[in-house]
Amino acid sequence: MQAQLPGAQPLPSDVTRHGDADAVLAGLDPEQRAVATALSGPVCVLAGAGTGKTRAITHRIAYGVRSGVMQPQRVLAVTFTARAAGEMRGRLRQLGAEGVQARTFHSAALRQLQYFWPRVVGGELPRLVERKIQLVAEAAARCRLRVERTELRDLTGEIEWAKVTQTVPEDYPAAVRKAGREAPRDPAEIRQVYKVYEELKRDRGVIDFEDVLLLAVGVLEDRAEVADQVRAQYQHFVVDEYQDVSPLQQRLLDLWLGPRSSLCVVGDASQTIYSFTGATPSYLLDFRLKHPDATVVKLVRDYRSTPQVVHLANGLLAQARGQAAQHRLELVSQREPGPDPAYTEYQDEPTEAEGTAKRIQALLSSGVRASEIAVLFRTNGQSAVYEQALADLGIAYQLKGAERFFERREVGNAVTLLRGAARGSSDPMLDQAPEGLAGQVRAVLSTEGFSVQPPAGGGAVRERWESLAALVRLAEEFEAGQRAAGLPAGLAAYVAELGARAAAQHAPVVEGVTLASLHSAKGLEWDAVFLVGLTEGMLPITYAKTDEQIEEERRLLYVGVTRARAWLTLSWALSRSPGGRASRRPSRFLDGLRPGSSTPGRGVGGGSRSTGAGAGSAVGGRSRAKAPLKCRVCDRVLTEAVERKLRRCESCPSHMDEGLYERLRDWRGGQAKAQSLPAYCVFTDATLVAIAEDAPGSVAELAGIAGVGRAKLDKYGSAVLSLCRGESPADSDPGESDDIPDDWDEHGVPENSLEK
Template structure:
């Protein structure tokens, strides 16, 4: 049962309240980092449902990570909205493809690739090109294939388009850039051929096939449009042309669309995303209402002032809306420390992390962010040597682990046996006790405690949450210090943050200085209370403001 509107509208600031009560689209919300946009989105959906504007089954809320979609669903459940759909673009498209495949295509659904690496490695051999199949090379080629497919560039057109767009591909073969791009085109063609031969689909194919199905089959298109009539898109600055094309097909001629984004956090241009759809929203919908959220609830004034300076330094403020203003108490000024070598830098950060933990900080509220995965591998090794538990945030599928599947079976069995005293959390602790202090046990118990404190009345509520997370590959927070690239840190936050490698040639990296500056901005705005920025050798140009 949905909660009362007075509860939905309580404790919103005036800007948030204006968005939540604007329940008829189209609307565009420019929401700065930490301004409460997830709360605003979910409260607006709940308010619209309570007000009779839409039915919960007609809602489709879209975002870009399983974690963000899971957070939306959890918050909507907390507002009494249990059956609204919140998914990533890929997840929503896949669900539609699976449902309509027998009707639209016939035959068995192809196998879905969870990683491109295996097929790309085979494609390199099939194309017979001089590319060592290292992890870095596979990652680079995978990124190029994804960029090409979201822009609907065929293997035959890839080389010409890649040269025109000044694509940089770092391959360990000492070849020239033009030759590298030509080889990637050959691998791309072999990859698509191999995929067709093996009846496999990658995640970009899911979007492409869903677009094709909706464009070509009027019956399917009308059924989908009848299903979903009230749209919300989070992180709209990260939409690719292909995702926008799919959104257009879902929406049709209707205008019940709310988009939320922040052009200052556009960090996926290299992968085909563009903030143009956000910035030009009024061009497509001249009657759209535009709102701005600029009151930051995540970070201290000192951290927010630093973030504002980063945008100001690159003359990016006017393009991206208002500067952030902190609603929090003052804290420490961001610290910057330089070192002669990356080894010295990492040793310092590890020592600082140990000091913070010894002072009583929860290790899961500490993160170390870097520009590349290679930097994180070095940090992980140093933390292991110092016996500090840490987790690299990556694409590992937590719910595919055998130990996790085993413990979920036990939880499923225990959920049908209600506790006599009603303390289901105590029952869960007993169920998990034989598994000791394994990382998944700690993560499950922390999640269960949060669900209990937010009104979860039995273990079945917890089971629904973890099964929902398993379906969406959205693991709970694991214990230990988080290690993440700046891109992987998007949408997350920590009390204590170490941003390493802010050095010349590392951050910024590549040709697009503004994109790198926005990436630095995203990194800084992940910190809630304290941030330390470090570099080795020559400092980044981005640190000039810290002099």
């Protein structure tokens, strides 16, 4: 019998032991259900922010397990953060899919290396360096370079980028030039530091985080028997946040998969914000080229945010450029209307922080929980002024990226006490505790100094209380969930739940306003979000020079906007300090969106102004942000270019005039032959179908069809309208179009409509 990799569990005797598989599908919308039931790969899920992608893929795995198509220990789900992997494991456990491995790329690769290394190389796997920055500092010193502490972080980042893009030291300068990357120092110097850093690791017998992936790739490529065993163990793969994979991670994934196609990837190109680490959306965008037979499902129903927030998010992306922008998803909110986004300009940064803190205080007074409020900024260095402003008002806060919840001392002590109380049923504390699980937990934690009322002030004492309070709230939620499911909610069951959560790093919510950078906010959401410091030079950041770098900054703001469920505030300050020169300008990304701003591409006075908070924006001063285009048959939001041309789903019934379509095809063939052009250069098939379905009777109606722009109206408009009237196009001059207004642009949109 073949040995199982670490973390795998024996096969259950009955994979459908948790009940009817179809029960897993209850509550899913049609698109989520399509994901869950697409059990044969390859599958590509294009999922917009807030559309329930984690719900869709976890239900897919659970449905596959319950229906017997997938064996749980044969499934490997991969994501990018330990927190996301922990959340996925927690959901799978609740859905009855225990045994499924949900890990980060590095975690999965490390476990495989630890298992195979003694067999294929011999001895123990080299020690993993936790903080490579010290080795980078030593390497720089050996190269006789004077490097400031802040520069060390940049050097370390460059080495990490080089390794995940599979660039060796000798090739680093050329790779930087090719990528259009702005190196923090002379590339030749970084090449030398990189080379010495690798030599130091080799001499000391240690490896770094990126080596884990490189070594895993090397073992799988060099040892066929290892690759065969991994492929025998894991037969179904799911990759979340696929837009963030690096070339090295994709290489490892390909080796795991082998010649099989049981792969489901999930991502959103509009949320690609980690290219500086080597991440690229190209694998997501080109997935259908690599897998022509792939099932593609788009999730655009936004369950997170109000229509006002979603409208702003869509308007922000409507201005975008580049490959990712061409594949953007137009979200459709499923929530009731809420407040408009608020835009606030302040004289200086301290005033902006104070104003933000006062607005947060007002939200708290209205009943919004502190844990449901976040302040998001571009760089971590911006947090200090907001920490001070919140502290001045006595508002508790937490910095994103702090110590893990279950690793905190007070949490460890509390869990130990709860475990002991669960074992000793005659514990006097439990005898005196109020009825119910939450009451028992409060009684046990009272020995650690927990009280129902929080302590005055902030600091370490308040943070400790917040940790214990989070355990109490979790007990309340656990008790309610167990009772609803008809299951016991005793202290022993709760302690077991804490153990499972600790193993999965699935921490409960700690009460306190979150302060976080936009990058670290990815994957999170709050009721109220404050996006602060939105000025030129900060967002986009000063060092974003190329078009693609600017577009990534725009996507970063999009991620920030889509973190908000209901309340969204965007603010900026005209100067850094009180009394300073008011020389700053609001971020260009807000042009055409915030009240009183001009649309991009038209300076102030160009006549194109937004009409209010969250108003639609013009793109380059030429086209307007439109409402989501829906199928005229089934009312589904259309996202594919062909469907948007037809104004219906390709699968929905057509009411096309077949005779008109054939006349249009014959006419197009003659035009193409006369001009020595491919037929599609005259009109594409989809455009002919759209014309034949609508049979336009005027220039305005013809121009309203996607694919019929100004140039084609000029050249073919009269002939097409003649064909639609049943006349011969020979009766009119193909180049004659005196009835076509001069103010229609190439998209068929009147230019002066932007002034209205």
